Amino acid sequence: MPQPLVEVSAVSKTYTIKADGTKPRGVLKALNNVSFTMDKPERIALIGPSGSGKSTLLRSIGGLLIDDASSGDIKVMGQAIQSKGRLAPNVRQARMNLGMIAQQFNLVGRLSLFTNAALGHLGKMGGLRGFFGLWSKAEKMAVMRALDHVGVAAKANQRANTLSGGQQQRGAIARAIVQDAKVILADEPVASLDPVTARKVMELLVKVNTEDKVGVIVTLHQVDYAKRYCDRILALKDGVIVYDGPANGLSGDTLKDIYGEEIEDAYWEGAVS
Numbered sequence: 001m002p003q004p005l006v007e008v009s010a011v012s013k014t015y016t017i018k019a020d021g022t023k024p025r026g027v028l029k030a031l032n033n034v035s036f037t038m039d040k041p042e043r044i045a046l047i048g049p050s051g052s053g054k055s056t057l058l059r060s061i062g063g064l065l066i067d068d069a070s071s072g073d074i075k076v077m078g079q080a081i082q083s084k085g086r087l088a089p090n091v092r093q094a095r096m097n098l099g100m101i102a103q104q105f106n107l108v109g110r111l112s113l114f115t116n117a118a119l120g121h122l123g124k125m126g127g128l129r130g131f132f133g134l135w136s137k138a139e140k141m142a143v144m145r146a147l148d149h150v151g152v153a154a155k156a157n158q159r160a161n162t163l164s165g166g167q168q169q170r171g172a173i174a175r176a177i178v179q180d181a182k183v184i185l186a187d188e189p190v191a192s193l194d195p196v197t198a199r200k201v202m203e204l205l206v207k208v209n210t211e212d213k214v215g216v217i218v219t220l221h222q223v224d225y226a227k228r229y230c231d232r233i234l235a236l237k238d239g240v241i242v243y244d245g246p247a248n249g250l251s252g253d254t255l256k257d258i259y260g261e262e263i264e265d266a267y268w269e270g271a272v273s
């Protein structure tokens with residue numbers, strides 16, 4: 001049986017909250033015994049009210065924060081990212097399977113779109129050659145193919161900070177393709193985009209998933225986008241998974257339970273069934 005793309009087992013994350021004038025020092029359990037597996041390249045939407053732990057879970061999968069010592073493991077393509085609250089010794093190697101996309105600041109603004117996408121090669125090449133941007137002909141062709149695949153090849157020479165938000169997100173997806181990432185972790189990738197551009201970026205994530213067989217885990221504030229563009233939904237509430245199943249199996253009543261009063265804000269373009 002092929003190995004799972006992502007395995008998250010019994011992960012908990014507790015933050016220490018500093019005291020301020022009004023509140024004493026305290027702790028907050030942002031993730032509480034969270035487990036799930038992505039066995040094949042799916043599109044998983046992480047949804048849930050503000051503060052439910054979506055970003056914490058994504059950052060934990062990326063090894064960008066350390067889980068509690070009581071936690072189990074996180075593995076990507078069978079390689080450990082972290083285990084029992086310690087980063088794996090070969091986490092850099094394991095991370096090469098992960099393409100990371102954030103809401104903003106995905107690209108280095110003063111570098112061209114081409115160079116930003118070419119940074120996807122960095123993990124695979126020697127330090128100085130990468131540092132000086134000495135890409136081989138094959139590497140350059142791979143970058144241009146990726147930029148073409150995501151529809152921004154014509155902008156290759158443009159500085160990233162002169163590109164629109166949607167073009168920058170496409171560039172970040174191209175970098176993940178260049179990197180040959182097996183899973184893309186996208187943290188609110190459409191939150192700062194207008195609805196038309198947001199739809200195009202979500203459609204691109206669908207394309208990369210279906211054509212290139214890259215798994216996608218995406219945090220979304222919009223339930224309608226989660227249902228429309230993802231095949232599986234993981235809903236978090238207070239750091240606990242309260243729904244893990246097909247996107248079309250999430251009922252309105254369950255959503256009301258999950259979001260409570262925030263339900264009115266959980267749709268962007270109106271409810272879709």
Ligand SMILES: Nc1ncnc2c1ncn2[C@@H]1O[C@H](COP(=O)(O)OP(=O)(O)OP(=O)(O)O)[C@@H](O)[C@H]1O
Binds near residue numbers: 016049051
């Ligand atoms: N570095 C931190 N220190 C202390 N508490 C934190 C830290 N990061 C997150 N938290 C808290 O952990 C909880 C989960 O936060 P997280 O950002 O994962 O939620 P989220 O579901 O992504 O929220 P949102 O939808 O608003 O982005 C929140 O209560 C948040 O305030």
